Amino acid sequence: MASDKKLKSFAIDLFRINAVKFGEFKTKVGLMTPVYCDLRVIVSYPELMQTLADLLLEKIKDKKNVDILCGVPYTALPIATALSLKTGLPMVMRRKEAKDYGTKKLIEGVFKDGDRCLIVEDIVTSGSSILETVKDLVNEGLKCKDAVVLLNREQGGAKILENNEEKCIDTAMQQKVKKYLAETQVTESVLNKAPAINRFKMPFLDRSKLAKNPVSIKLFGIMSSKQTTLCLAADLTDSTKILNLAEQVGPYICALKTHIDIVEDFHPNLIQPLKDIAKRHNFVLFEDRKFADIGNTVEMQYSKGIYQISSWASLVTAHSLTGKGVLDAIKGAPGNEERGVFLLAETSAAGSLINDTYTKATLKLTADYPDLVSGIVCQNPLFSDSPGLIQLTPGVKLESKGDNLGQQYNTPDYVVIEKGADIAVVGRGITEAADPVTAAKLYRDVLWKAYEKRIEN
Numbered sequence: 491m492a493s494d495k496k497l498k499s500f501a502i503d504l505f506r507i508n509a510v511k512f513g514e515f516k517t518k519v520g521l522m523t524p525v526y527c528d529l530r531v532i533v534s535y536p537e538l539m540q541t542l543a544d545l546l547l548e549k550i551k552d553k554k555n556v557d558i559l560c561g562v563p564y565t566a567l568p569i570a571t572a573l574s575l576k577t578g579l580p581m582v583m584r585r586k587e588a589k590d591y592g593t594k595k596l597i598e599g600v601f602k603d604g605d606r607c608l609i610v611e612d613i614v615t616s617g618s619s620i621l622e623t624v625k626d627l628v629n630e631g632l633k634c635k636d637a638v639v640l641l642n643r644e645q646g647g648a649k650i651l652e653n654n655e656e657k658c659i660d661t662a663m664q665q666k667v668k669k670y671l672a673e674t675q676v677t678e679s680v681l682n683k684a685p686a687i688n689r690f691k692m693p694f695l696d697r698s699k700l701a702k703n704p705v706s707i708k709l710f711g712i713m714s715s716k717q718t719t720l721c722l723a724a725d726l727t728d729s730t731k732i733l734n735l736a737e738q739v740g741p742y743i744c745a746l747k748t749h750i751d752i753v754e755d756f757h758p759n760l761i762q763p764l765k766d767i768a769k770r771h772n773f774v775l776f777e778d779r780k781f782a783d784i785g786n787t788v789e790m791q792y793s794k795g796i797y798q799i800s801s802w803a804s805l806v807t808a809h810s811l812t813g814k815g816v817l818d819a820i821k822g823a824p825g826n827e828e829r830g831v832f833l834l835a836e837t838s839a840a841g842s843l844i845n846d847t848y849t850k851a852t853l854k855l856t857a858d859y860p861d862l863v864s865g866i867v868c869q870n871p872l873f874s875d876s877p878g879l880i881q882l883t884p885g886v887k888l889e890s891k892g893d894n895l896g897q898q899y900n901t902p903d904y905v906v907i908e909k910g911a912d913i914a915v916v917g918r919g920i921t922e923a924a925d926p927v928t929a930a931k932l933y934r935d936v937l938w939k940a941y942e943k944r945i946e947n
């Protein structure tokens with residue numbers, strides 16, 4: 491095939507311009523490799539840039555659904571530019587760091603919300619640079635499904651080896667490189683395809699590696715090891731009842747959610763036994779405080795008063811209503827180091843005043859606090875491309891009839907499979923059951939089965 495011939499001859503050219511070298515090289519992480527690729531030099535060879543653009547064009551010619559291109563910084567930026575000139579497709583550029591002056595933008599160029607962006611990359615080894623770029627683009631509202639890659643380290647060296655009629659390298663080196671490439675296969679990087687980053691299909695353990703908030707990392711671990719995505723809403727008004735329930739259902743839950751201000755006999759002495767139970771049964775304490783005031787007030791509500799939430803709750807909820815001040819307050823307040831926030835982007839209440847603009851702005855806010863935000867409270871699959879974030883969905887019951895105060899329920903299967911819930915919050919479905927322990931176990935089982943079904947294939 492003509493393009494295969496062109497690709498082989500291009501591979502030889504890369505060798506000639508020293509973009510691909512054979513020998514003994516130390517990688518960034520200190521390992522030795524017999525093959526080294528550095529495509530930065532290619533900008534000095536305009537005729538090779540032309541060929542490269544032709545080859546990439548060949549690869550993407552069937553892709554109808556591309557509105558815009560983005561090169562992974564820095565080496566792929568000129569490559570993306572060459573492709574943009576060839577295709578007439580506009581391009582955006584991703585900064586590695588936001589400027590600390592002017593617009594502070596991470597993505598430069600003109601684009602619309604929902605534009606479908608094709609990532610252009612020079613070399614893929616683990617796919618992590620592509621993932622970082624995708625994350626920033628998605629945070630800005632772009633959609634990223636595909637990537638076109640010049641050299642996959644699984645295959646790039648091999649391509650050159652195939653051309654040994656040119657006698658670029660001797661047989662011993664050929665064997666050595668082939669062995670190295672075979673032994674250092676990367677799993678995610680597949681030529682012409684971006685690594686899978688759809689959280690709905692990813693196991694929790696894989697997602698924990700992409701989470702930035704320490705409580706999310708812990709939660710993913712608990713969810714995987716205990717095989718539970720059940721968060722119990724322990725909306726009881728009596729301390730002893732809360733402790734008893736926590737002790738009994740502890741083995742089946744990943745988090746215990748409280749509304750501490752409804753506890754009629756609250757005394758700070760409740761906290762230590764609750765923490766002990768959480769530790770013994772390996773679940774996280776979660777105060778559903780829904781902070782919504784100015785930062786200064788939130789800081790006090792979170793860390794002071796009789797509840798001193800920051801001293802015991804690893805997780806809290808917050809509204810995004812008053813903007814970043816709430817998150818800055820929670821981040822800076824005294825208390826336990828281990829803390830995470832779930833931001834409310836939607837509610838389960840009928841007639842909620844939250845609209846699309848508010849929901850989108852809430853998602854955008856999370857991007858600025860990757861170390862603090864554990865996830866989003868919502869009813870719909872609002873985000874797929876941030877696998878480190880957790881979707882928490884309340885309003886879950888086996889029977890989906892709501893209450894008489896506007897609460898709306900959906901079934902476990904529906905919220906997990908159709909709506910993308912990672913953790914489901916169940917309150918009265920358990921607390922008002924004839925046997926809450928059996929009910930908790932049942933919810934744990936059906937939710938986990940639904941999660942397994944979601945990620946299978």
Ligand SMILES: O=c1ccn([C@@H]2O[C@H](COP(=O)(O)O)[C@@H](O)[C@H]2O)c(=O)[nH]1
Pocket residue numbers: 723725749778836837838839867884885886897915916917918919
């Ligand atoms: O949108 C939201 C946000 C939070 N909640 C809380 O979840 C539980 C639900 O309890 P059920 O008894 O299962 O109805 C409760 O603590 C709410 O405050 C919610 O329901 N919807």
